[in-house]
Amino acid sequence: MNQSVVIAPLGESxxxxxxxxxxxxxxxxxxxNTKKHCYPALKAVLPRHSVVTxxxxxxxxxxxxxxxxxxxxTKEELDRHALVINLGGGVIGDMGGFxxxxxxxxxxxxxxxxxxxxxxxxxxxxxxGIDFQGFKNHLGVFNIPKSxxxxxxxxxxxxxxxxxxxxxxxxxxxxxxxxxxWEEIRYKDFEEQNWEDLISHSVKIKQRVVxxxxxxxxxxxxxxxxxxxxxxxETCFLNKPAxxxxxxxxxxxxxxxxxxxxxxxxxxxxxxxxxxxxxxxxATYGKVAIKPDDVEKIISLTRQDKxxxxxxxxxxxxxxxxxxxYDIVVTASEMRKSIAYYLG
Amino acid sequence: MNQSVVIAPLGESxxxxxxxxxxxxxxxxxxxNTKKHCYPALKAVLPRHSVVTxxxxxxxxxxxxxxxxxxxxTKEELDRHALVINLGGGVIGDMGGFxxxxxxxxxxxxxxxxxxxxxxxxxxxxxxGIDFQGFKNHLGVFNIPKSxxxxxxxxxxxxxxxxxxxxxxxxxxxxxxxxxxWEEIRYKDFEEQNWEDLISHSVKIKQRVVxxxxxxxxxxxxxxxxxxxxxxxETCFLNKPAxxxxxxxxxxxxxxxxxxxxxxxxxxxxxxxxxxxxxxxxATYGKVAIKPDDVEKIISLTRQDKxxxxxxxxxxxxxxxxxxxYDIVVTASEMRKSIAYYLG
Numbered sequence: 001m002n003q004s005v006v007i008a009p010l011g012e013s014x015x016x017x018x019x020x021x022x023x024x025x026x027x028x029x030x031x032x033n034t035k036k037h038c039y040p041a042l043k044a045v046l047p048r049h050s051v052v053t054x055x056x057x058x059x060x061x062x063x064x065x066x067x068x069x070x071x072x073x074t075k076e077e078l079d080r081h082a083l084v085i086n087l088g089g090g091v092i093g094d095m096g097g098f099x100x101x102x103x104x105x106x107x108x109x110x111x112x113x114x115x116x117x118x119x120x121x122x123x124x125x126x127x128x129g130i131d132f133q134g135f136k137n138h139l140g141v142f143n144i145p146k147s148x149x150x151x152x153x154x155x156x157x158x159x160x161x162x163x164x165x166x167x168x169x170x171x172x173x174x175x176x177x178x179x180x181x182w183e184e185i186r187y188k189d190f191e192e193q194n195w196e197d198l199i200s201h202s203v204k205i206k207q208r209v210v211x212x213x214x215x216x217x218x219x220x221x222x223x224x225x226x227x228x229x230x231x232x233x234e235t236c237f238l239n240k241p242a243x244x245x246x247x248x249x250x251x252x253x254x255x256x257x258x259x260x261x262x263x264x265x266x267x268x269x270x271x272x273x274x275x276x277x278x279x280x281x282x283a284t285y286g287k288v289a290i291k292p293d294d295v296e297k298i299i300s301l302t303r304q305d306k307x308x309x310x311x312x313x314x315x316x317x318x319x320x321x322x323x324x325x326y327d328i329v330v331t332a333s334e335m336r337k338s339i340a341y342y343l344g
Numbered sequence: 345m346n347q348s349v350v351i352a353p354l355g356e357s358x359x360x361x362x363x364x365x366x367x368x369x370x371x372x373x374x375x376x377n378t379k380k381h382c383y384p385a386l387k388a389v390l391p392r393h394s395v396v397t398x399x400x401x402x403x404x405x406x407x408x409x410x411x412x413x414x415x416x417x418t419k420e421e422l423d424r425h426a427l428v429i430n431l432g433g434g435v436i437g438d439m440g441g442f443x444x445x446x447x448x449x450x451x452x453x454x455x456x457x458x459x460x461x462x463x464x465x466x467x468x469x470x471x472x473g474i475d476f477q478g479f480k481n482h483l484g485v486f487n488i489p490k491s492x493x494x495x496x497x498x499x500x501x502x503x504x505x506x507x508x509x510x511x512x513x514x515x516x517x518x519x520x521x522x523x524x525x526w527e528e529i530r531y532k533d534f535e536e537q538n539w540e541d542l543i544s545h546s547v548k549i550k551q552r553v554v555x556x557x558x559x560x561x562x563x564x565x566x567x568x569x570x571x572x573x574x575x576x577x578e579t580c581f582l583n584k585p586a587x588x589x590x591x592x593x594x595x596x597x598x599x600x601x602x603x604x605x606x607x608x609x610x611x612x613x614x615x616x617x618x619x620x621x622x623x624x625x626x627a628t629y630g631k632v633a634i635k636p637d638d639v640e641k642i643i644s645l646t647r648q649d650k651x652x653x654x655x656x657x658x659x660x661x662x663x664x665x666x667x668x669x670y671d672i673v674v675t676a677s678e679m680r681k682s683i684a685y686y687l688g
Contacts, residue, residue, distance in 0.1 A: 024654040063407065074477055079652045102446075104650045105473060105484045106559075129449060133418055140449045141485055215450075306448045308423045310368040 003144050003210070005124060005203055007196075010112065010151040011045045017110065017147050018047070023083040025049075027073060029096035031056035034088040037157040038114045042087055049085075050076055054092075058238075058248075061091045061130045063139070069099045083108045083146075089115035089162075090122035090248070094137065097128040101143040110147045114154040116166025116195065117249060120173070120202035123148045125210040125223075134238060135304050136231055142215050150203070152196050164190060164284065165249030168226075170198045171284075172256060173205045175277065176222045179322025186280045221307055221326035225316045229335065230255020232301035236294050246288065253285040258338040262330055263318040265337065273321050290343060299335050347488050347554070349468060349547050351540075354456065354495040355389045361454065361491050362391070367427040369393075371420060373413065373440035375400035378432040381501040382458045386431055393429075394420055398436075402582075402592075405435045405474045407483070413443045427452045427490075433459035433506075434466035434592070438481065441472040445487040455489045458498040460510025460539065461593060464517070464546035467492045469554040469567075478582060479648050480575055486559050494547070496540050508534060508628065509593030512570075514542045515628075516600060517549045519621065520566050523666025530624045565651055565670035569660045573679065574599020576645035580638050590632065597629040602682040606674055607662040609681065617665050634687060643679050 006013040026049035030039050033056045052072050054065050073084075086096035086109060093111045100109035113123040129140020155163060167190065174182035181201060185193060206223065213220040234251035237244060246254075257278050264274040290298070302313045307327075313335075316326040350357040370393035374383050377400045396416050398409050417428075430440035430453060437455045444453035457467040473484020499507060511534065518526035525545060529537060550567065557564040578595035581588060590598075601622050608618040634642070646657045651671075657679075660670040 063411065067407065070476060070483060074479065074482065074648075077647065079654065080650055081653050102483050102485060104482065105471065105486055127449065132414060135418065138418065138448065139414060139446050141446060142449055303421065304418075306424055309425050310423065 003124060003126065003207060004147040005150065005207065006147060007150045007152065007200055007203070009153065010041055010149060013147075013149040013151070014042070014045050014112075017149065021083070021108075021146070023081060023108070024079050025076065025082040026085060027052060027076060027078065027082065028085045028087055029054070029069065029092055029099070030087045031060070031092055034092065034114050038087055038112075038154055041151075041153075042085070042112065046085075054095075056091070058091055058131070061095050063130060063132065066095060066099050066102075066130060069096070070103060073099070073103050078103070078107065080104050080107055083110065085110050085112060087112045087114060088118070089113065090118045093118050093122050094128055094140070095130050097143065097145060098130055098140055101128055101141050106143065108146045110149060111145045112149050112151070115158060116155055116163050116199070117169060118166075119150045119152070119155075119199050120166060121169040121206065123150070124203055124206045125220075126214065134235060136235060137306075138304075150199060152199060155195055161247060165247035167193070167284070168249030168252045168256070170202050171281070172223075172226055172252065173202045175256070175318060175321060176225050176316075176324035177205045177209070177322060179320070182321055186276060190284055216307075219326070221314075222316050222324035224307060224326075225318065225324050226252045226256035226259050228255065228302055228305050228307070228313065228315050228330075229258045229298065229338065231305065232298045233288070233290070235301050236298050237288075250285055250288070253281045254288050254290075254342065257281050258335075258342050259315060259317060261338045261341045262315060262334060265334065266317060266328070268317055268319050268325065269321065273318075276321075287342075287344075290339065295336065295339050298339065299332050302335065347468060347470065347551060348491040349494065349551065350491060351494045351496065351544055351547070353497065354385055354493060357491075357493040357495070358386070358389050358456075361493065365427070365452075365490070366425075367452070368423050368425040369420065370427045370429060371396060371417060371422060372429045372431055373398070373436055373443070374431045375404070375436055378436065378458050382431055382456075382498055385495075385497075386429070386456065390429075398439075400435070402435055402475070405439050407474060407476065409439060410443050410446075410474060413440070414447060417443070417447050422447070422451065424448050424451055427454065429454050429456060431456045431458060432462070433457065434462045437462050437466050438472055438484070439474050441487065441489060442474055442484055445472055445485050450487065452490045455492045457492065457494060459502060460499055460507050460543070461513060462510075463494045463496070463499075463543050464510060465513040465550065467494070468547055468550045469564075470558065478579060480579060481650075482648075494543060496543060499539055505591060509591035511537070511628070512593030512596045512600070514546050515625070516567075516570055516596065517546045519600070519662060519665060520569050520660075520668035521549045521553070521666060523664070526665055530620060534628055560651075563670070565658075566660050566668035568651060568670075569662065569668050570596045570600035570603050572599065572646055572649050572651070572657065572659050572674075573602045573642065573682065575649065576642045577632070577634070579645050580642050581632075594629055594632070597625045598632050598634075598686065601625050602679075602686050603659060603661060605682045605685045606659060606678060609678065610661060610672070612661055612663050612669065613665065617662075620665075631686075631688075634683065639680065639683050642683065643676050646679065
């Protein structure tokens with residue numbers, strides 16, 4: 001589980017990569033957005049290849065889209081010595097990686113993440129997958145890309161809301177593993193953050209954790225801080241009108257406040273730490289309007305979390321700023337309190 | 345890649361297995377045939393569990409059936425600590441294993457193979473998958489079952505044609521790896537073979553090969569002897585009227601004769617060895633009527649073989665009886681000759 005991650009201009013990193021491998025064919029997977037904004041930069045440095053374009057967005061991260069991708073790989077007669085390049089955010093990386101990992105029982109793929117979220121999180125760690133029946137990443141595999149090529153220049157192609165969403169995972173990495181960095185970022189406004197530095201910081205933390213526990217039997221679960229209730233909130237909002245839907249990081253910010261409250265209620269962090277976290281997250285993300293009707297839905301959705309065992313819902317909770325514990329069983333009544341706390 | 349295989353009455357092997365693990369839930373995957381003929385024996389020794397029943401046959405080994413299985417695992421709220429038991433032949437093992445390996449990025453599963461074919465071949469080695477757009481095992485992963493429980497008693501539930509089909513893989517294992525055993529079996533009629541002995545012999549050979557090369561980068565390819573043309577013949581016959589369709593082993597027997605001819609044409613085996621092989625296989629399986637129209641279709645289908653590189657079609661060919669070489673590039677014109685030789 002030694003994952004290669006290169007943070008550099010794409011021209012450099014890609015030539016370096018291709019010079020050490022011989023592929024029979026290369027296929028690039030993009031969505032309409034990355035095809036327009038990012039593919040020209042890739043095309044300029046990539047020899048002969050084909051392109052698969054899918055529609056953008058989490059709603060496309062389904063078996064139906066995979067079938068389309070597999071049909072094209074088959075039509076192109078890709079053999080086991082071919083390469084898939086996933087150029088895009090988390091959806092493209094997770095789904096394109098899954099398609100490559102399953103096609104003919106697995107062919108090589110590399111991730112070229114184009115969003116902050118995928119640069120600091122999704123592209124590192126080998127988690128691949130798609131949604132199924134509304135459950136996030138319900139189908140998938142663990143499989144390591146041959147390389148992850150991160151070009152921070154792609155961030156300039158992002159809408160601000162997308163960049164802000166990715167920042168939530170940066171905040172999470174600081175909260176679970178680096179108190180000093182947390183103290184550094186929380187005194188800066190969103191606009192003042194140094195993205196190149198934060199990408200490299202987040203990637204290092206994630207790699208360190210994943211190397212210790214590639215398949216999430218233990219310590220890797222700390223990366224799920226904010227994600228048990230966060231994913232449930234995200235899923236709950238998937239069925240709302242488009243204008244109310246949440247970006248992943250926005251939902252995780254909600255989850256981090258709720259789960260910081262749970263950490264506080266369990267006396268794992270003190271009042272001041274809780275206050276610091278919620279003030280920073282509310283200032284950065286505002287407050288999401290969760291309706292009374294949604295509360296039980298959110299609690300019920302946590303039962304599908306992949307970290308659970310039997311009927312127990314298990315959380316990763318902060319153990320002081322910069323530290324995190326996992327496999328902590330939390331009851332529905334505690335969750336209800338944490339949602340009420342969030343709603344103030 | 346240390347795969348546990350237990351050859352014993354199912355009552356014994358299953359209690360042994362379950363006593364060393366704690367599962368949150370157990371789901372058994374069967375088809376209508378194994379539900380009727382094999383499930384009662386399993387049910388008698390298995391604590392509380394659910395059952396997923398699918399239609400029997402290779403034509404069901406599709407994404408659509410997987411979706412049904414995944415929907416049931418989801419509805420049953422299976423978590424990552426659950427167990428899937430695949431009770432059936434190769435289709436159930438390959439597809440149920442694939443579903444387990446992909447559900448929530450992989451939960452434990454065990455294989456309880458009920459056909460000779462799956463006992464001596466499919467259940468060992470970690471190859472999982474389904475067919476896609478008519479291509480065999482086109483989607484899949486490598487993943488090792490927690491255990492393979494082989495009960496030779498299930499063979500008595502099989503139609504004779506099914507048993508004979510499985511015998512082809514036994515013959516293959518002898519031809520590629522054990523000259524002495526080949527000389528032993530070829531002097532016996534089908535009815536005189538000792539199945540318990542042959543199962544154990546085949547499993548040992550397959551395990552030895554797979555341990556050396558789990559993901560088929562090298563020596564594992566020898567297990568594909570007979571399968572390059574064999575799979576192509578099998579796929580070609582998939583579209584024929586039901587009465588003309590071939591069982592897997594029947595197609596592999598055809599492939600083994602054709603590929604023995606290729607081995608002979610390359611001077612890798614002598615005339616006598618070729619004669620011995622074809623006489624035994626024709627005596628056991630008869631001759632399949634391949635129409636002139638099918639020849640180019642079969643040759644074209646070999647281009648989708650997973651062992652190929654670029655436009656080259658690569659074979660595993662005998663290097664004397666009991667030995668096998670791999671990555672041998674064979675041209676369409678040589679294949680044409682081998683098919684003509686088969687048809688005599």
